[in-house]
Amino acid sequence: xxxxxxxxPSLIKLGKLANGKHFDKLEDxxxxxxxxxxxxxxxxxxxxxxxxxxxxxxxxxxxxETLLExxxxxxxxxxxxxxxxxxxxxxxxxxxxxxxxxxLYRENTPEFDELPELLETLFADDRPLDEIAPLADLYSxxxxxxxVVDLSFLVPGIVETLRPNNGVVTVRFDDRRxxxxxxxxxxxxxxxxxxxxxxxxxxxxxxxxxxAADAAAFVILAIDSQREDKLGYRDLKGWVSGLLGEKxxxxxxxxxxxxxxxxxxVALSAGSQPVIRKLRQADRYExxxxxxxxxxxxxxxxxxxxxxxxxELAREEKQSSTESRADNDLxxxxxxxxAKIAMASLQDNPGLALVALTVHAEVAARGVDTVRxxxxxxxxxxARITDPAGLVDDLPDAQLGRVLVYLRKAxxxxxxxxxxxxxxxxxxxxxxSICRGLVEGKQGEVLENVLLAAVARPxxxxxxxxxMWRTRFTxxxxxxxxxxxxxxxxxxxxxxxxxxLDSLGKLYGMSMEEKHLKPLESARxxxxxxxxxxxxxxxxxxxxxxxxxxxxxxxxxxxxxxxLRTQLLGYLRSKHADIFVEQSKEWxxxxxxxxxxxxxxxxxxxxxxxxxxxxxxxxxxxGEAAAHGDLSENAEYTAALEKRDQLASxxxxxxSELVLAKVISPDMAESAFVNVGTRVTARQLASGEExxxxxxxxxxxxxxxxxxxxxxxxxxxxxxxSPGDQVSFGEGADERAWxxxxxxxALG
Numbered sequence: 001x002x003x004x005x006x007x008x009p010s011l012i013k014l015g016k017l018a019n020g021k022h023f024d025k026l027e028d029x030x031x032x033x034x035x036x037x038x039x040x041x042x043x044x045x046x047x048x049x050x051x052x053x054x055x056x057x058x059x060x061x062x063x064x065e066t067l068l069e070x071x072x073x074x075x076x077x078x079x080x081x082x083x084x085x086x087x088x089x090x091x092x093x094x095x096x097x098x099x100x101x102x103x104l105y106r107e108n109t110p111e112f113d114e115l116p117e118l119l120e121t122l123f124a125d126d127r128p129l130d131e132i133a134p135l136a137d138l139y140s141x142x143x144x145x146x147x148v149v150d151l152s153f154l155v156p157g158i159v160e161t162l163r164p165n166n167g168v169v170t171v172r173f174d175d176r177r178x179x180x181x182x183x184x185x186x187x188x189x190x191x192x193x194x195x196x197x198x199x200x201x202x203x204x205x206x207x208x209x210x211x212a213a214d215a216a217a218f219v220i221l222a223i224d225s226q227r228e229d230k231l232g233y234r235d236l237k238g239w240v241s242g243l244l245g246e247k248x249x250x251x252x253x254x255x256x257x258x259x260x261x262x263x264x265x266v267a268l269s270a271g272s273q274p275v276i277r278k279l280r281q282a283d284r285y286e287x288x289x290x291x292x293x294x295x296x297x298x299x300x301x302x303x304x305x306x307x308x309x310x311x312e313l314a315r316e317e318k319q320s321s322t323e324s325r326a327d328n329d330l331x332x333x334x335x336x337x338x339a340k341i342a343m344a345s346l347q348d349n350p351g352l353a354l355v356a357l358t359v360h361a362e363v364a365a366r367g368v369d370t371v372r373x374x375x376x377x378x379x380x381x382x383a384r385i386t387d388p389a390g391l392v393d394d395l396p397d398a399q400l401g402r403v404l405v406y407l408r409k410a411x412x413x414x415x416x417x418x419x420x421x422x423x424x425x426x427x428x429x430x431x432x433s434i435c436r437g438l439v440e441g442k443q444g445e446v447l448e449n450v451l452l453a454a455v456a457r458p459x460x461x462x463x464x465x466x467x468m469w470r471t472r473f474t475x476x477x478x479x480x481x482x483x484x485x486x487x488x489x490x491x492x493x494x495x496x497x498x499x500x501l502d503s504l505g506k507l508y509g510m511s512m513e514e515k516h517l518k519p520l521e522s523a524r525x526x527x528x529x530x531x532x533x534x535x536x537x538x539x540x541x542x543x544x545x546x547x548x549x550x551x552x553x554x555x556x557x558x559x560x561x562x563x564l565r566t567q568l569l570g571y572l573r574s575k576h577a578d579i580f581v582e583q584s585k586e587w588x589x590x591x592x593x594x595x596x597x598x599x600x601x602x603x604x605x606x607x608x609x610x611x612x613x614x615x616x617x618x619x620x621x622x623g624e625a626a627a628h629g630d631l632s633e634n635a636e637y638t639a640a641l642e643k644r645d646q647l648a649s650x651x652x653x654x655x656s657e658l659v660l661a662k663v664i665s666p667d668m669a670e671s672a673f674v675n676v677g678t679r680v681t682a683r684q685l686a687s688g689e690e691x692x693x694x695x696x697x698x699x700x701x702x703x704x705x706x707x708x709x710x711x712x713x714x715x716x717x718x719x720x721x722s723p724g725d726q727v728s729f730g731e732g733a734d735e736r737a738w739x740x741x742x743x744x745x746a747l748g
Contacts, residue, residue: 009029009032009033011033011039011043011044011047013029014026014029014033014044014047015047015050017029018047018048018050018051018054019050019054021054021055021056023051023056023059026047026051026063027059027062027063030063030066031066034066034067034070041067041070041071041083042083042086044067045064045067045083045086045087045090046090047063048060048063048064048067048087048090048091049064049087049089049090049091051063052090052091052093052094057091057093057094060090060091060094061091061093061094061095061096061097062096064087064090064091064094064096064097065094065096065097065100067083067087068080068083068084068087068097068100071083072104077104077107077108078108080104081101081104081105081108084097084100084101084104084133085101085133085134085137088101088129088130088132088133089129089130089133091129092128092129092130092131093128093129094129097129098123098129101119101123101129101133101136102116102119102120102123105119105136105140106119108140109140109143111143112140112143114143114144114162114163114164115139115140115143115164116164117164117165118139118162118164118167119136121164121165121166121167122135122136122139122167122182123136135182135185135186138185138186138188138190139162139167139169139185141190142159142162142169142185142188142190143159143162144159144160144161144162145158145159146158146159146190146191146193147159147190147191147192147193147195147198147202148171148188148189148190148191149188149189149191150171150173150178150187150188150189151187152187153173153176153178155173155174155197155201156173156191156195156197156198156201157171157172157173157178157188157198158171158172158198158201158202159171160172160177166181166182167181167182167185168180168181169181169185169188171188174201194221195225196221196222196224196225197225200239200242200243204242204243207239207243208243208244211240211243211244211252211256215252215255215256215259215260216256216259216260216263216265216266218256219231219236219256219260219266219276220263220265220266220278222235222236222239223276223277223278224278229277229278229280230275230276230277230278231275231276231277232273232275232276233273233274233275233276234273236276237249237253240252240253254315254319255319257274258312258315258316260276261285261312262285262325263285264279264282264283264284264285265278265279265282265283266278266279267279267283267288286327286329286330289305289309289330290330290333292305293305293306293333293334293337294337299341299344299345299352299356300352300355300396300399302337302341303338303341303355303356303359303399304396304398304399306334306337306338306359306363307359307362307398307399307402309330309334310362310363310366313325313326326366328368328369331363331366331368331370332368332369332370334359334363335359335360335363335364335368335370335371336370336371338356338357338359338360338363339356339360339370339371339373341353341356342356342357342360342377342381346381346384350381350382350384350385351385351390351391351394351395352394352395353381354378354381354382354385354391354403354406354407355395355399355402355403357373357377357378357381357406357410358399358402358403358405358406359402360373361373361406361409361410362402362406375410377410378406378407378410378411379410379411379414382407382411382418388418388421388422389421389422389423389424389425390425391403391422392422392425392426392427392430393425397427397429397430400422400430401430401433404418404419404422404433404434404437407419408437408441415441415443416438416441416443416446416447417446419434419437419438419443419446420434420438420443420446420447420449420450422434423435423450423454423461423464424450424454424460424461424464426463426464427463428463428466428467428522431463431464431466431467432467432471435447435464435467435468435471435478436477436478439477439478439481440477444481448485448487448488450464451464451468451485451488452487452488454468454496455468455488455492455493455496458496458497458499458500458503459499459500459503459504462500462504462519462522462523463522465493465496465497465500465523465526466522466523466525466526467526468482468488468493469493469494469497469526469527469529469534470526470529472490472493472534473529473530473533473534490534490537490538491538491541491542491546494535494538495553497523497526497527498527498553498554498557498560500523500559501520501523501524501527501557501558501559501560502556502557502558502559502560503559504516504519504520504523504559505520505557505558505559505560506558506559507520508520508559509558520559523559524559524560524561524564527564528564532564532567532568535568536568536571538550539568539571539572539575540571540575542572542575542576543724544576544578544579544722544724545722545724545725545726547572547575547576547579548576548579548722548725550568550572551569551572551579551580554568554569554572555569578672585719585720586668586675586676587675587676587710587711587715587716587719591660592660592661592662593657593660593661593662593697593698594662594663594664594668594676594677594696594697594710595661595662595663595664595696595697595698595699595700596663596664596677596696596697596699596700596747597663598700599696599697599699599700600658600661600663600699602699603654603657603658603661603699604658606654607651607654607655607658610647610650610651610654611651614647615644615647615648615651618640618643618644618647619644621636621640621643622637622640622641622644624636625637625640664676664677664696664697664747665677666745666747669745669746669747670745671743672722672723672743673720673721673722673743674695674718674719674720674721674722674740674743675695675719675720676695676696676697676710677695677696677745677746677747678694678695678743678744678745678746679692679693679694679695679743679744679745679746680692680693680694680695680718680740680742680743681740681741681742682718682727682738682739682740682741683738683739683741684736684737684738685726685737685738685739686736686737690741691706691738692706693706693708693715693718694706694707694708694746695708695709695710695715695718695719695746696708696709696710696746697709697710698710698711713729714729717729718740721740722740722743723740723741723742723743724739724740725739725740726738726739726740727740
């Protein structure tokens with residue numbers, strides 16, 4: 001670089017003149033240099049400082065004074081003050097600069113009443129300007145009401161007073177105060193008037209107004225107060241809730257979130273509690289959405305992003321009377337992209353193709369110029385799905401719900417069966433949505449068939465059964481529809497729910513796995529809907545026979561909770577106490593052989609005859625046969641011996657049985673249920689014919705007159721039954737069934 005420029009001497013030459021102490025020449029070149037547009041005051045100021053450092057402070061003072069006059073004239077007092085602050089470090093002994101600094105501080109802060117006196121105090125000190133100027137600069141920012149930070153305190157402070165005679169500053173930090181003098185005031189760091197944490201404490205009304213008027217500006221101001229250019233959801237919620245209250249936050253956040261999403265200087269992370277970042281350069285919301293759609297590899301996430309955008313538009317249009325904020329170019333891009341996904345996934349993933357068709361249809365419904373869809377596309381894709389219920393496992397609930405709405409529009413004549421086919425695997429919310437849609441869409445017959453199948457096999461459709469039981473007792477459209485179904489009476493529904501609980505309880509009991517506990521708890525919750533009132537109604541309507549059956553179901557059910565079992569059995573006991581009376585089951589007591597007095601006497605007489613008549617007679621026959629000689633070939637003798645042994649064995653058996661014999665008591669015969677000693681009138685269910693059976697001991701049997709041994713298999717089928725109960729005997733085609741008509745004593 002040469003020593004000359006087109007507009008005069010170069011900075012290098014000016015520096016050489018200062019270093020060489022050629023001050024006269026430098027002064028001659030100074031004004032031309034100030035006029036040179038190529039030089040800034042920041043470049044010229046060090047040259048003047050060099051003159052002072054070369055032992056000519058008066059000349060340096062003159063050069064600086066001329067420079068600052070030119071800066072003030074050209075750029076104003078604010079720039080002149082900045083230049084003067086730097087000049088204090090270059091020429092710390094300049095008298096003109098001392099006066100100039102005081103004037104510029106006063107003119108730049110005219111509202112600071114205490115400052116002039118304070119400046120007089122500060123600059124009266126003989127210390128060099130490079131020590132005084134920083135202090136004066138700090139004090140000039142400490143007017144009452146200014147915000148400051150002292151790292152010794154957790155919260156920002158606000159200046160309350162400043163005493164100009166000694167420079168003592170009083171600062172309030174929320175509910176505490178502290179004083180700072182010239183020796184300690186440097187611990188304070190001034191903050192701008194819009195310092196967010198300070199506004200929260202000392203001027204919340206200003207923040208409330210900003211939050212209401214411009215949510216994005218409010219959030220950006222909050223972000224600026226953070227060390228990093230981002231703000232967490234919880235911090236934002238805490239501030240806004242403190243300003244507007246919890247209710248105010250709930251109404252403020254949805255609108256604010258929408259505004260932040262569309263602000264080109266802000267970016268939100270995904271999720272319900274996003275992190276909010278301030279961007280270094282503008283980035284349109286729609287441009288970000290387009291990039292996300294194009295760069296995502298997962299087509300499911302691609303399509304979900306489009307659905308989220310459509311939902312966002314719908315919410316905004318519903319909440320606002322202004323025109324839609326939809327970006328048509330972006331919608332066209334989304335629509336065409338969705339159509340491409342549908343085509344690409346048709347062969348290998350028809351479920352995904354359905355989602356893509358749904359998204360394309362929703363985009364096209366907004367009237368944008370996207371590619372047209374084939375009206376038969378939905379049916380063609382659906383035909384490729386061999387198990388429509390599998391869509392429940394393959395697609396997220398939110399997307400599956402949109403697919404069902406699309407199919408209802410695309411297939412007006414066959415959507416009902418398609419919807420119903422998903423019910424066996426649908427979760428609670430989706431199940432209720434599908435059932436409600438089928439009822440409202442006049443597809444009741446389709447739903448009825450599915451419900452009947454679910455009742456027949458409860459474990460295959462647990463959530464569907466839960467919906468049926470809960471809804472049956474409501475007053476809505478679904479409840480009224482179920483109440484009108486003769487094919488699904490409440491007792492039948494209750495039986496299906498109990499069967500479901502039993503199977504789920506056994507499954508969980510065997511595995512003890514968490515995945516089996518959740519459906520069990522869901523079924524329990526469904527059964528006890530409305531504080532178990534519907535279930536208690538079933539018990540209330542049960543006659544004795546039904547109550548007895550329900551008692552058995554409830555007592556043995558593996559899925560009924562202990563608390564519910566106690567409640568239900570207690571309710572049954574209050575209605576049918578007799579079914580809880582423990583029966584004396586004499587027919588199961590093997591320590592006795594029950595018989596009538598006549599039967600006992602008859603058996604005793606048989607034993608007496610054998611002992612008193614038959615055995616002596618056979619002994620006589622043995623003696624007579626022995627008198628004939630050779631016993632080895634004496635047939636009469638051998639036959640007599642065998643007869644003696646048989647009689648002895650019979651007598652021994654009879655003696656053993658008679659020891660166990662017990663006469664049927666009147667209490668047994670007079671029991672209210674079928675017992676040993678009772679006569680039973682039973683009606684055959686198949687023919688309606690009544691038959692009378694008498695159940696006595698084994699020594700009283702008369703099969704032709706239907707007097708049966710109570711130990712016989714047919715008798716055991718009747719034992720314990722009460723009038724109104726049904727009993728059955730046999731299996732398959734040989735099975736017979738009766739209803740007990742009456743039970744009475746069989747003994748006179």
